[in-house]
Amino acid sequence: MTDTILHPDRLFPPDPAVRSLARSLYEDIANLPIVSPHGHTDPQWFAQNQPFSDAASLFLTPDHYVLRLLRSRGIAYDALGVPRKDGAPVADARSAWRTLCNHWRLFAGTPSELWLAHSLSRYFGIDQPLSSQTADQTFDAINARLADPALRPLAILDAANVEVIATTEFALDGLEHHKAITANGLGARIRTTYRPDDITDPDAAGFAQNLQHLSDLTGENTALWSGLIKAHGTRRAFFRAHGATATDHGVPSAMTADLAGHEKQALLDGALAGTLDAGQAEQFRAQMLTEMAGLSAEDGMVMQIHAGSHRATDPWLQATHGRNLGDDIPTRTNFVDGLAALLARYGNANNFRLIAFTLDESTYARELAPMAGYWPALMVGPPWWFHDSPNGIRRYLDAMHESAGFHNLAGFNDDTRALLSIPARHDVWRREISGFLAGLVAQHRITRSTAAETARWLAYDAAKSAYRLP
Amino acid sequence: MTDTILHPDRLFPPDPAVRSLARSLYEDIANLPIVSPHGHTDPQWFAQNQPFSDAASLFLTPDHYVLRLLRSRGIAYDALGVPRKDGAPVADARSAWRTLCNHWRLFAGTPSELWLAHSLSRYFGIDQPLSSQTADQTFDAINARLADPALRPLAILDAANVEVIATTEFALDGLEHHKAITANGLGARIRTTYRPDDITDPDAAGFAQNLQHLSDLTGENTALWSGLIKAHGTRRAFFRAHGATATDHGVPSAMTADLAGHEKQALLDGALAGTLDAGQAEQFRAQMLTEMAGLSAEDGMVMQIHAGSHRATDPWLQATHGRNLGDDIPTRTNFVDGLAALLARYGNANNFRLIAFTLDESTYARELAPMAGYWPALMVGPPWWFHDSPNGIRRYLDAMHESAGFHNLAGFNDDTRALLSIPARHDVWRREISGFLAGLVAQHRITRSTAAETARWLAYDAAKSAYRLP
Amino acid sequence: MTDTILHPDRLFPPDPAVRSLARSLYEDIANLPIVSPHGHTDPQWFAQNQPFSDAASLFLTPDHYVLRLLRSRGIAYDALGVPRKDGAPVADARSAWRTLCNHWRLFAGTPSELWLAHSLSRYFGIDQPLSSQTADQTFDAINARLADPALRPLAILDAANVEVIATTEFALDGLEHHKAITANGLGARIRTTYRPDDITDPDAAGFAQNLQHLSDLTGENTALWSGLIKAHGTRRAFFRAHGATATDHGVPSAMTADLAGHEKQALLDGALAGTLDAGQAEQFRAQMLTEMAGLSAEDGMVMQIHAGSHRATDPWLQATHGRNLGDDIPTRTNFVDGLAALLARYGNANNFRLIAFTLDESTYARELAPMAGYWPALMVGPPWWFHDSPNGIRRYLDAMHESAGFHNLAGFNDDTRALLSIPARHDVWRREISGFLAGLVAQHRITRSTAAETARWLAYDAAKSAYRLP
Structure with a gap:
């Protein structure tokens, strides 16, 4: 198979x-x-x-399913680019996307993995799992495609x-x-x-x-x-x-x-x-x-x-x-x-x-x-x-x-x-x-x-x- | 199969x-x-x-499993022949049986369907699912057989x-x-x-x-x-x-x-x-x-x-x-x-x-x-x-x-x-x-x-x- | 199989x-x-x-999973050799082991059966289910082996x-x-x-x-x-x-x-x-x-x-x-x-x-x-x-x-x-x-x-x- x-x-x-x-x-x-x-x-x-503006604001920062699981393994919401009430700076979109990609294995077997993989494949032609190696490449590819x-x-x-x-x-x-x-x-x-x-x-x-x-x-x-x-x-x-x-x-x-x-x-x-x-x-x-x-x-x-x-x-x-x-x-x-x-x-x-x-x-x-x-x-x-x-x-x-x-x-x-x-x-x-x-x-x-x-x-x-x- | x-x-x-x-x-x-x-x-x-007297009083009116599911889809108990406390008339047995047959598909996959299908086949030789088309025929067949x-x-x-x-x-x-x-x-x-x-x-x-x-x-x-x-x-x-x-x-x-x-x-x-x-x-x-x-x-x-x-x-x-x-x-x-x-x-x-x-x-x-x-x-x-x-x-x-x-x-x-x-x-x-x-x-x-x-x-x-x- | x-x-x-x-x-x-x-x-x-001293004190008397299931079928803890607070005599180890063996079928499909069978096979070479017939034989075999x-x-x-x-x-x-x-x-x-x-x-x-x-x-x-x-x-x-x-x-x-x-x-x-x-x-x-x-x-x-x-x-x-x-x-x-x-x-x-x-x-x-x-x-x-x-x-x-x-x-x-x-x-x-x-x-x-x-x-x-x- x-x-x-x-x-x-x-x-x-x-x-x-x-x-x-x-x-x-x-x-x-x-x-x-x-x-x-x-x-x-x-x-x-x-x-x-x-x-839509970019990969992170599309797939990461509004998705509480994804945010929570990353946070549960010690990743700060600031590092994921989640806006703070006090307006203090948080990670930018690219950096947040990298953090997601670096920890993609945490989602193994979760519905989030399935939904996101489906979306990335269908709309962006991305068929490989996210990873540290492909973080920048997928970020850029998604952003480029969003203009379509x-x-x-x-x-x-x-x-x-x-x-x-x-x-x-x-x-x-x-x-x-x-x-x-x-x-x-x-x-x-x-x-x-x-x-x-x-x-x-x-x-x-x-x-x-x-x-x-x-x-x-x-x-x-x-x-x-x-x-x-x-x-x-x-x-x-x-x-x-x-x-x-x-x-x-x-x-x-x-x-x-x-x-x-x-x-x-x-x-x-x-x-x-x-x-x-x-x-x-x-x-x-x-x-x-x-x-x-x-x-x-x-x-x-x-x-x-x-x-x-x-x-x-x-x-x-x-x-x-x-x-x-x-x-x-x-x-x-x-x-x-x-x-x-x-x-x-x-x-x-x-x-x-x-x-x-x-x-x-x-x-x-x-x-x-x-x-x-x-x-x-x-x-x-x-x-x-x-x-x-x-x-x-x-x-x-x-x-x-x-x-x-x-x-x-x-x-x-x-x-x-x-x-x-x-x-x-x-x-x-x-x-x-x-x-x-x-x-x-x-x-x-x-x-x-x-x-x-x-x-x-x-x-x-x-x-x-x-x-x-x- | x-x-x-x-x-x-x-x-x-x-x-x-x-x-x-x-x-x-x-x-x-x-x-x-x-x-x-x-x-x-x-x-x-x-x-x-x-x-036993008839198909409806045998299979329908005393069976709260069957009654409830019909009622849940908007079918009145009066239409199913369930006696009223005030003695007002309710549907007769044949009419109630028709109503059951008309809505038989609601029971798909329920134990009631299985039990009733088993009883109809074993005791009455009725092997087809109940339906509007066969309501009168099955009602009469059951009633006739009850004299046996x-x-x-x-x-x-x-x-x-x-x-x-x-x-x-x-x-x-x-x-x-x-x-x-x-x-x-x-x-x-x-x-x-x-x-x-x-x-x-x-x-x-x-x-x-x-x-x-x-x-x-x-x-x-x-x-x-x-x-x-x-x-x-x-x-x-x-x-x-x-x-x-x-x-x-x-x-x-x-x-x-x-x-x-x-x-x-x-x-x-x-x-x-x-x-x-x-x-x-x-x-x-x-x-x-x-x-x-x-x-x-x-x-x-x-x-x-x-x-x-x-x-x-x-x-x-x-x-x-x-x-x-x-x-x-x-x-x-x-x-x-x-x-x-x-x-x-x-x-x-x-x-x-x-x-x-x-x-x-x-x-x-x-x-x-x-x-x-x-x-x-x-x-x-x-x-x-x-x-x-x-x-x-x-x-x-x-x-x-x-x-x-x-x-x-x-x-x-x-x-x-x-x-x-x-x-x-x-x-x-x-x-x-x-x-x-x-x-x-x-x-x-x-x-x-x-x-x-x-x-x-x-x-x-x-x-x-x-x-x-x- | x-x-x-x-x-x-x-x-x-x-x-x-x-x-x-x-x-x-x-x-x-x-x-x-x-x-x-x-x-x-x-x-x-x-x-x-x-x-360890003997089969019963190894496998039976300290194991509340095993004791409880025997008790649930009417077997007294005294008969299983569980010490009493009042110091009154209870079954000796061999007798308790026999009682376990006599009722081994009660454990069919339980994790206790699996754990015990695994232990008996691995450490004692006992590959047959416990039974009345083999009670003394397994008791002696286990005890003998414990000296190893x-x-x-x-x-x-x-x-x-x-x-x-x-x-x-x-x-x-x-x-x-x-x-x-x-x-x-x-x-x-x-x-x-x-x-x-x-x-x-x-x-x-x-x-x-x-x-x-x-x-x-x-x-x-x-x-x-x-x-x-x-x-x-x-x-x-x-x-x-x-x-x-x-x-x-x-x-x-x-x-x-x-x-x-x-x-x-x-x-x-x-x-x-x-x-x-x-x-x-x-x-x-x-x-x-x-x-x-x-x-x-x-x-x-x-x-x-x-x-x-x-x-x-x-x-x-x-x-x-x-x-x-x-x-x-x-x-x-x-x-x-x-x-x-x-x-x-x-x-x-x-x-x-x-x-x-x-x-x-x-x-x-x-x-x-x-x-x-x-x-x-x-x-x-x-x-x-x-x-x-x-x-x-x-x-x-x-x-x-x-x-x-x-x-x-x-x-x-x-x-x-x-x-x-x-x-x-x-x-x-x-x-x-x-x-x-x-x-x-x-x-x-x-x-x-x-x-x-x-x-x-x-x-x-x-x-x-x-x-x-x-």
Whole structure:
């Protein structure tokens, strides 16, 4: 076998008969359009379609997966060119790229290696592993190639056959880039998503000012619970006008609540006064999730909950460099008790759909599969973040499908900030579902034709259906 | 390979050499008698031996696995013919059957598909997947065939080679059907099980009346803790006289307690007065488990604990249709702290045996295997409910055997309400243990002859031994 | 295939191509020296180099893995020759050995069977499974062979190619045997480890006396927090002088704290007075872990945390026979919240290294891999205790490497009291990493040459590097 991690049969099961089945299933779905209904690409890229600047700012400094693993082996973020809060100088792009190349072996077997190798090969013709020897050469080659119009953001979407992609913006965002995107006729292809954490989490920076800003934008009295909810409704409509079909909620736990009006107002009063304790802040977020479910039941926006990330666990990193740089760690999550209040209230509402994401794999077979296999409103999102990986996908499919079936799964999300990695990530998913379904066929658990239908569902249709994309 | 999920090699590992080993192990155990020591079939079937009425009431309306997955995709229970509490009309049997057939593809790869396909093929000669096209035809064919004496309940037991089966009755049950069964000479084959949740759980409907009823039945003063325990002893003897060798306890957590006499009486006083809070109700159940262990140590009945199901999570369903229809969801369970009090008290008692079942797979390798591999009294029940499935069985065996060995496992339970699925479920278990043991042989971890002995143990002897069946 | 569990291809994946790859990877690492940086062998063996006395005291009575599984099937510890606290007579060695042989089939498929079979074959030429028939014969053969100089402890180290081994001693230990070892010129090969649970856990037997003893040894006032920490520093230096490069901390949870000075002193006052409640005792241990991290950051000793064992769960066993005999059971562990205080304080300290071990496999992919893949100070120890087994190693590698990479893993620890099992345990690890890496190569996820480098890293270099062994 060819000694490369981009072998055409990569990720397929080793048994020859199963591999052959996997390959044939994969061939039918490999070139389906990409539906990317949740992610964190920058809408400015698509609005302005400017070239990316250099290899390091493309592949290294924005990628917390890569940064964190280098840091874990003692490499300072300064040496990787990660900007500091105090503005002190950090390594320049070339130097940072060299550091990455010098330590490339640390990524052996990780999804980052696979995604990056795929991107380097596909877009830059670089087929050898990064190394100290080739650091300068690859840096220069990448930079030179970035001037090519084929590597502008919109050309990348075309080349990757991206049918539709959603970015994620906070509730107070003016959606300037999405306005430009819509003006360019791309509104149906490049959509936004309503992510109101800045106004639903009393622990968010500047929460009281955010609510004042919300009031200014909507004309509602956001110091009243009812006004706050109305203001959400206004912003959600604004986001829908820019293509949003979904909302997204990043919460430390899956806790929801269904409180009385005076309790809700008391929480809001405390949140504005900054007097909530940790338990009350969780109650606030918990009630807000239920309110968002209620609005979704009215306006039809698909609600996503990404629960269970303990954010910003390293105080030193927060002080020196800031957020989203690798120190967010998963925690145990309880969906059964957590979602009870929300589901009791809206779990049977006709128009309501909730897609739940977890970082706690022990909830797959124990909680989410049984729940999604019962509640009409609930679907399960794909493996997320640390679990968006070959093994992670296998554990997910193994634990999920027997109780949830395949039709309560929401297909795939790449959930990435790294534009070039999108086809790589979808390709991993498509290879993994092909391998998994081939295994079921080989054990006579489904037929070959069911496997083909299911592969197509999981690779393409499920995401469109789950997110109500036309 | 033949494109059917009832292929003779179904579920076996794909590698040709391992598959061949698995097949040979399976052939030796495939036709062993079925021992079904825990389940929920209706004793009336065996007492009266009447034909089943129609396809829907046989395969659909009593099967919460099937109902829930249809409902999860938006199909109303009314359309599936599930009776309503308000008596309003629901779909008739033929219409419900059509709805099932129309959505059959939702079950692709689920154990329900496998069980149902197996039953349809074996008993009704239906070898094609259900579909809209064949709905009426299969409905009529099944109904016609149900008149055949070969499809009466006792004939089904014979055809399936069921050596012994246990039903499950609540503590206040008069065991009328078991009396008839015993009178018919079938008492050793069709046994009952003592399941006293109605008188051990203060949250049970009509708890105080239940205790009064218990007093009437036994002549004990069930308002006194000592009288209540004596009354249990009387009922347990009554159940043993109708074949019971085991008790069963469905509890939301595995919590046990070992309280002083005055604390126990205070809990009972509160339970009768309806004044226990949630924590006290749990204490009551916790103490009751320890009391049941004490009685088991005296009378030799094998104690089963089915822990960790959060019951009746959908208030709407409870209001409209009722219990056991798919809205019970597993939760995290803590056996180490939970069983501590009970095991400290009775874990070394000579005559005591406890079989623990979990819905929390994270407890397999972390808690139950180490505990069963230490405590003489403790065995682990087979994968239960959502985990009674090919993947579930694989995860169970993988996580369990290294620390518990094979001889602390209690063999298989089908735990079903669906009579016709019993052979299908035991067949899945037998195929899976054959495949698993074949894998161990292929890796030279056990010898072929040990695999054969272990397969027989897990398929047949373990259940008889664990449940003290003669 | 040969019908023996010591087949040369044992544990390798069944697929012929993958097996061939695994075998070739294994051949390159099979004979690397053994690095055993954490374990519980008795330093007296190496100091005095006396022969072992008999088969039972070598293989049975000190091995809690073996004892517990026999006990779980109803065999009394008295019958296994485990000494009683009351001094009452127990079975003699020959009788105990017979009991083991009579029940050998209970170990089918367990790691104990594999380790023992490996030891019996390698050191005693016994290649048949133990059985009733051969009990006396094997007992006599083993005893006869024990007189051979080749079976003295130091000869066993030589034959097993043990480059370095660390024992574990409590903080108050005089290290008499290690003094003799050092005097014999073996100090660099046979090292101690600082395990201060006796003076860091207020629940330890004789805690107040232990602190007085510590004061006597060091001249520090151990009733003052600052004096207590200084005394630790003195003892750590003493241990380093006897080869220690690491400390080890056995704690029921992973909880750490970072309290103010007066809070620490108040905890110490309470601990000495014996007035701490359970929560305060946990706070004491939690703060102590952070103090130990601080000392490690100063003196460079590698800190190990073995968290999550609920010790001594059977009061009867504790009363009759005592500790470490099989009744310790894993519990759920929370590393994210638990280690937060310690890591916030020392997670970025240059010289600090923490190796975390868990018995809760659900933390592998959810907590430890993400944490080790971020924090420079943190590495993950190998699968421990119940999870040091073929399946346990597979689950560990599967869940760990994608987020942690291979270079945040600390290689292998045998962690054993059973000297003869050391090569067997390292052999299982080496076979399993070979099989796992072969699977990655077969799926083109790493190259053959990366697999070879990684195999060598995990088999040998990682342990030396992680434990700062020269």
